[in-house]
Amino acid sequence: MSDTTTVLHCPKCNEVGHVDRFKDLNIFVRMECPKCNFRWKTLSKRCKKCFKPNGFAVEGYCSSCYSEMYR
Ligand SMILES: [Zn+2]
Numbered sequence: 001m002s003d004t005t006t007v008l009h010c011p012k013c014n015e016v017g018h019v020d021r022f023k024d025l026n027i028f029v030r031m032e033c034p035k036c037n038f039r040w041k042t043l044s045k046r047c048k049k050c051f052k053p054n055g056f057a058v059e060g061y062c063s064s065c066y067s068e069m070y071r
């Protein structure tokens with residue numbers, strides 16, 4: 001397994017994981033499996049607007065661009 005793709009599914013049981021926690025503008029997000037509690041690290045997607053890591057494992061805007069659009 002490489003660190004160059006975003007891994008949404010648990011490497012152990014293939015359940016869809018959720019983001020455990022993230023740091024602002026960190027290229028890596030921590031994922032956690034709701035089924036077996038396995039944790040793994042994956043690449044964050046990039047914001048479509050500013051192209052910085054958005055802090056999420058799914059496509060979308062980063063939190064600063066998001067709050068700019070919806071304030
Ligand atoms: Zn799992």
Ligand SMILES: [Zn+2]
Nearest residue numbers: 047050062065
């Ligand atoms: Zn952004």
